[in-house]
Amino acid sequence: MTRPAAHGSDPVNPSSHDPIETVADTIGEAYSRSQWWDVWRQFRHHTGAMLGLTFLLFITAAVLFGPIFWDIDPTKLDIRAKDIRPIYTAIWDSGAKVSWGHPFGTDNLGRDTMAKLMAGGRVSLAVGWTAMFLALILGTLIGVAAGYFKKLDGILMRMTDLFLALPLLPLLLVMMLLFRDPLRKAFGPEMGIFILIVVVIGVTSWMPTARIVRGDVLALKEREFVLAARSIGTSSTMMITRHLLPNVLSPIMVSATLGLANAIITESALSFLGLGFPSDFPTWGKLLFDSVDRMTQFPERVVWPGICISFTVLSVNYIGDGLRDALDPRIRGR
Amino acid sequence: MKLTTALMGAAAALALAPAAFAERGSDGELKIIYWQAPSIMNPYLSGGTKDIEAAALVIEPLARYDAAGNLTPWLVEDIPTVENGGVSEDLTSITWKLKDGIKWSDGTPFTSADVRFTWEYCTAEGGGCAQTEKYKDVVDVETPDELTAIVKFSTPKPFPYRPFVGGEAPVIQKAQFQDCMGPKAPECTEANFNPVGTGPFVVTDFRPNDVISLKANDNYRDPAKPAFATVTFKGGGDAMAAARSVLETGEFDYAWNPQLAPDVIAEMEAAGKGQVVAAFGTLVERIMVNLTDPNPELGEERATAKHPHPFLTDKAVRQALSMAIDRPLLVEIGYGKAGTTTCNVLPAPEVYASSANDSCLVQDIEGANKLLDEAGWVDSDGDGIRDKDGVQLSLLFQTSTNAVRQDFQALIKEWWKMIGVETELRNIDASVFFGGDPGSPDTYQKLFADVEMYANNFDGTDPEAYMANWACDEAPRPETQWQGNNMPRFCSEEYDAMVAEMAKTGDINKRAELAKKMNDMLMQEYVIIPLVYRGRVSAHSNTLGGVNMHPWDSETYNAADWYRIK
Numbered sequence: 001m002t003r004p005a006a007h008g009s010d011p012v013n014p015s016s017h018d019p020i021e022t023v024a025d026t027i028g029e030a031y032s033r034s035q036w037w038d039v040w041r042q043f044r045h046h047t048g049a050m051l052g053l054t055f056l057l058f059i060t061a062a063v064l065f066g067p068i069f070w071d072i073d074p075t076k077l078d079i080r081a082k083d084i085r086p087i088y089t090a091i092w093d094s095g096a097k098v099s100w101g102h103p104f105g106t107d108n109l110g111r112d113t114m115a116k117l118m119a120g121g122r123v124s125l126a127v128g129w130t131a132m133f134l135a136l137i138l139g140t141l142i143g144v145a146a147g148y149f150k151k152l153d154g155i156l157m158r159m160t161d162l163f164l165a166l167p168l169l170p171l172l173l174v175m176m177l178l179f180r181d182p183l184r185k186a187f188g189p190e191m192g193i194f195i196l197i198v199v200v201i202g203v204t205s206w207m208p209t210a211r212i213v214r215g216d217v218l219a220l221k222e223r224e225f226v227l228a229a230r231s232i233g234t235s236s237t238m239m240i241t242r243h244l245l246p247n248v249l250s251p252i253m254v255s256a257t258l259g260l261a262n263a264i265i266t267e268s269a270l271s272f273l274g275l276g277f278p279s280d281f282p283t284w285g286k287l288l289f290d291s292v293d294r295m296t297q298f299p300e301r302v303v304w305p306g307i308c309i310s311f312t313v314l315s316v317n318y319i320g321d322g323l324r325d326a327l328d329p330r331i332r333g334r
Numbered sequence: 335m336k337l338t339t340a341l342m343g344a345a346a347a348l349a350l351a352p353a354a355f356a357e358r359g360s361d362g363e364l365k366i367i368y369w370q371a372p373s374i375m376n377p378y379l380s381g382g383t384k385d386i387e388a389a390a391l392v393i394e395p396l397a398r399y400d401a402a403g404n405l406t407p408w409l410v411e412d413i414p415t416v417e418n419g420g421v422s423e424d425l426t427s428i429t430w431k432l433k434d435g436i437k438w439s440d441g442t443p444f445t446s447a448d449v450r451f452t453w454e455y456c457t458a459e460g461g462g463c464a465q466t467e468k469y470k471d472v473v474d475v476e477t478p479d480e481l482t483a484i485v486k487f488s489t490p491k492p493f494p495y496r497p498f499v500g501g502e503a504p505v506i507q508k509a510q511f512q513d514c515m516g517p518k519a520p521e522c523t524e525a526n527f528n529p530v531g532t533g534p535f536v537v538t539d540f541r542p543n544d545v546i547s548l549k550a551n552d553n554y555r556d557p558a559k560p561a562f563a564t565v566t567f568k569g570g571g572d573a574m575a576a577a578r579s580v581l582e583t584g585e586f587d588y589a590w591n592p593q594l595a596p597d598v599i600a601e602m603e604a605a606g607k608g609q610v611v612a613a614f615g616t617l618v619e620r621i622m623v624n625l626t627d628p629n630p631e632l633g634e635e636r637a638t639a640k641h642p643h644p645f646l647t648d649k650a651v652r653q654a655l656s657m658a659i660d661r662p663l664l665v666e667i668g669y670g671k672a673g674t675t676t677c678n679v680l681p682a683p684e685v686y687a688s689s690a691n692d693s694c695l696v697q698d699i700e701g702a703n704k705l706l707d708e709a710g711w712v713d714s715d716g717d718g719i720r721d722k723d724g725v726q727l728s729l730l731f732q733t734s735t736n737a738v739r740q741d742f743q744a745l746i747k748e749w750w751k752m753i754g755v756e757t758e759l760r761n762i763d764a765s766v767f768f769g770g771d772p773g774s775p776d777t778y779q780k781l782f783a784d785v786e787m788y789a790n791n792f793d794g795t796d797p798e799a800y801m802a803n804w805a806c807d808e809a810p811r812p813e814t815q816w817q818g819n820n821m822p823r824f825c826s827e828e829y830d831a832m833v834a835e836m837a838k839t840g841d842i843n844k845r846a847e848l849a850k851k852m853n854d855m856l857m858q859e860y861v862i863i864p865l866v867y868r869g870r871v872s873a874h875s876n877t878l879g880g881v882n883m884h885p886w887d888s889e890t891y892n893a894a895d896w897y898r899i900k
Contacts, residue, residue: 177776279744293737
């Protein structure tokens with residue numbers, strides 16, 4: 001209990017160098033045994049997390065660079081080439097309508113499924129990452145402020161409760177109504193909706209992070225190294241950036257990964273309900289939504305976007321799991 | 335296939351000798367599913383199709399429409415006309431002679447007092463009756479004797495068959511509802527949920543928005559009917575699930591409105607448990623072109639006649655938009671058997687259908703392009719979108735959320751792109767879009783977009799009220815709380831004159847001529863772009879006989895004649 005979770009050196013010693021900086025930069029480079037190197041080494045031992053990371057990198061690369069190689073327009077209609085099955089259907093059904101021109105098949109209006117998956121992934125991942133960062137920044141800010149400044153605690157936590165009680169769907173409908181036209185005018189239809197959805201998901205999902213961070217900050221505040229830092233006159237800003245934030249990094253990272261998964265799912269759910277992006281603008285959730293009617297005839301149309309969503313979410317969860325283990329110095333090395 | 339053929343044979347055989355050995359209640363249970371759940375059994379307190387059709391099992395009007403759109407006597411001896419003296423020469427009164435011996439389900443006789451009461455009930459102050467327009471201009475219902483009801487109108491009515499006719503205006507029992515007048519109407523839960531009726535069934539248990547249980551009416555006028563002893567009327571779910579429960583799993587006998595793409599329906603029908611039937615009424619899927627400027631910067635005056643649309647006021651643009659559409663393909667993709675092409679907003683009945691606009695049946699991208707070129711709309715800045723004087727042909731196209739409609743939007747966007755028109759798509763939840771809430775910017779009346787797509791029809795067979803929808807003062811605007819049916823905000827003195835003339839004309843041929851002229855005017859101005867003439871669809875089990883769905887009345891209107899094919 002005497003050793004705080006500050007990494008490496010003795011934090012009670014108010015020596016000239018800051019402990020974090022020392023360990024992270026100078027010693028780390030010299031001996032290639034930095035804290036992050038340790039974290040990475042530990043992370044590598046987590047099979048699930050490594051698989052997850054690989055998949056996430058793969059899917060990100062696929063949606064980012066895929067359209068360069070597969071340059072069919074995902075909104076291009078080709079009625080003559082409608083209802084093409086994926087190429088692998090030919091293995092068990094030689095009479096199936098397949099084409100190498102559309103290896104994943106086409107939908108009922110002849111739009112290429114592979115192109116739609118890549119275009120949809122771009123949107124879904126972009127929404128996921130942006131909303132996650134927004135939620136993270138908000139959550140950390142509010143959590144640290146509530147935990148550190150006693151005066152703000154009550155009001156900020158009641159605000160958190162208030163936000164927890166906000167139902168997402170009616171809120172989104174109201175925001176659509178209020179902000180759609182101005183945003184559309186300022187940023188164009190797609191970008192306007194993108195901003196709207198990201199902001200809605202962001203402002204409705206920072207609460208768990210804020211609560212976790214506040215709890216950790218409250219506990220850390222009472223530790224000896226904080227007392228020591230305060231005794232030498234460390235300012236609040238310094239205290240937060242140098243001593244508190246690095247110590248709550250691991251719960252933040254974990255909730256970030258969960259937040260990413262959550263944002264992707266929320267966006268999919270919204271699209272699935274037919275809200276949000278224009279109907280010809282593919283996202284994974286929308287692809288799923290559009291395909292439900294013909295699920296029994298063309299299972300691939302729900303299976304592929306479904307796999308993309310669930311595997312991305314699963315992989316992100318595994319990365320979070322691995323990160324939590326790797327960032328905890330008490331587990332690390334075991 | 336053989337089984338289906340055999341069943342069809344059996345059905346045909348039974349149809350030839352109907353009810354010869356039938357007996358009331360001999361066919362067990364009938365299961366009906368409506369994916370919109372009924373919430374009340376009183377059509378006067380709800381305009382919803384689901385409620386009207388559920389109520390049609392229990393309460394009945396004096397006369398109904400048959401499959402050809404003709405009136406047939408239901409609770410009356412015959413249809414009054416000027417020829418048989420039932421309608422007065424000056425067209426201000428109509429005399430209904432009730433059939434003798436008809437009883438309410440509680441055993442009491444059905445009399446003209448009930449007919450008079452129904453009018454009083456719907457027109458009572460503060461009652462919020464949903465069908466008041468059926469009783470418009472009725473000044474009195476006289477009851478000289480128990481079996482005669484004379485409806486008096488304040489003005490001559492060329493078409494006097496609106497009160498007490500059709501599923502939306504059934505007769506309710508005076509004894510049951512007499513304490514439920516005016517503001518008290520919605521409070522009479524017992525009466526509204528379990529109305530006493532003259533129809534083939536009576537309610538035994540009513541759970542709002544869920545399920546209704548009914549049993550055969552012991553006092554029904556035909557002792558051999560209905561063939562079913564009980565009815566379970568289930569509400570809720572979605573069109574997909576309802577269609578599947580009839581066509582694929584056979585759990586239900588009858589499903590209302592399975593609005594699904596034709597390939598989806600065909601796949602379900604292949605299971606051989608049931609079939610989809612369609613009947614063509616007056617339902618037309620159409621695009622409404624906004625002649626006013628929906629720019630949000632105009633604030634309160636947005637989408638009102640004060641600000642004409644920057645480019646849709648140019649007829650050449652509207653015409654080009656219509657020419658670019660491939661209607662046969664839309665039918666094939668979206669409706670299959672349940673739709674056909676049309677170039678009219680008034681496609682039926684036969685006498686009213688114009689053939690002057692049929693050139694729209696063939697897609698003409700080249701012609702549309704030429705038309706726009708000639709009108710001076712050219713792509714001067716090379717971005718693929720035509721423009722003129724700095725105005726880009728860029729549209730916002732809205733509709734309700736529905737898979738078929740989104741497919742249509744995608745297709746139409748593609749075609750309009752071919753003629754150099756850029757389209758932004760928007761879809762709005764159906765309950766908001768059709769909700770009519772003046773506080774929401776997304777209703778189909780407000781039309782805060784350049785074009786919108788939806789379907790509409792009129793009930794009955796007389797198009798007078800429907801064609802009056804496009805008179806100048808019908809335009810939704812702030813002064814009318816954004817209510818009204820003239821979505822394009824079309825305004826023409828000539829058209830308004832024809833509307834006024836039709837209200838005065840009694841001769842059917844002259845009425846037909848006027849209606850056609852009005853339709854042609856709307857079509858040739860291209861303010862309404864018709865897309866698909868849609869049928870009313872329903873799915874029924876192969877073992878359910880006697881279904882004769884048609885578009886002019888409630889689908890359940892002849893439930894007394896339904897039977898089980900054994």
